[in-house]
Amino acid sequence: MQKRSKPGKIGAMVQALGAAIVRGEITSGTVLPPEFELAERYGAGRSVVREAVKILTAKGLLSVRPRHGTQVRPLHEWTLLDPDVLGWMRNEDGLDRHLLLALEETRAIIEPEAAALAAARATPDDLARIRAALTAMEADQNTPQAAIAADKRFHLAILDATNNPILRSFRGAIDAILSAMFDFTVDVFAGNLANHAAVLDAIAAGDADAARAAMRQVLGYTRHHMLSSPALAGGEDPRKSESGETS
Incomplete structure (x- = not known):
């Protein structure tokens, strides 16, 4: 040995x-x-x-x-955003529902505002990287691992395009979050491509409000699919009020 x-x-x-x-x-x-x-x-x-x-x-x-x-x-x-720690928390069914929803909630706090900043600050090189990632997402949509890699590049390129050193430091965290979520979203990957394209269009147009709204659409699509997934069924949504409405 x-x-x-x-x-x-x-x-x-x-x-x-x-x-x-x-x-x-x-x-x-x-x-x-x-x-x-x-x-x-x-x-x-x-x-x-x-x-x-x-x-x-x-x-x-x-x-x-x-x-x-x-x-x-x-x-x-x-x-918790350390890739090793997240990996150890996985079992045969993936990550705990509440942890997944907490990760999604964290994205919802960071990424729409990052898209808005990118719309105001993205350089031509930044836009080229975001566009190239979207092109790869579209080309590889039927090849899960390649599609996942391209999707990561898209979101990380937007963080970079904020040209904010603090937001750029969230790259590792967003990478880890995306990796944790793809088990539940890769099968509906193609359905979210148009929302990603809308994010790029808004950033390229310099429209911060539209970029923010488009990124919320991207994340909302992901969240809706996660909540309807049988693998995550049976738990309470921590953001639901007593009336049953989502805040």
Whole structure:
């Protein structure tokens, strides 16, 4: 058997311990065993355990404090937009309904305003990248993986076109959100292409209000499909009021 390199061992340790925490096998508030016990349990060297703990601490899953040991943090302190953390939260049915809706809600806060800013600030190069991504989406609409990659490029190109360094820093978060949602939206991908084209047209025309509205149409289409998906049926929509209306 080929021996794993140290980075490979660290990655395996991060994966095993991170997944155990995220899936509730090691509960919030638990103080982890000492380093040497973790090394024995996971068949790893102590330096591997130490590096894995550092990585999981950076992802918000663990805290390390003198005299308190290494403790599992509560879910609300996790870096939920980290691709690894989202990946560990997936089960055979995908992500939890409420988490998916929270991710969609986050997009709804960021992306319409990003589209409006892009309409005001996009350079010719920015527009060319958005247009190229839409062209690829249309060409690859029947090839799921290529279509997904093009859709990501479209949305990330709009963030870049805001020419706002803070919004641009959301690229990783939006990428992770899109990856989490595509399981539920890729089968209706083609039906949302016209809405994406409307976003591009509004940005190219410099019409911020139209760009904002068009992006809301894109996200509304996605949300409607998610809520009607049998895989997500049975849970309450957290944005519904007692009267049954969506706010």
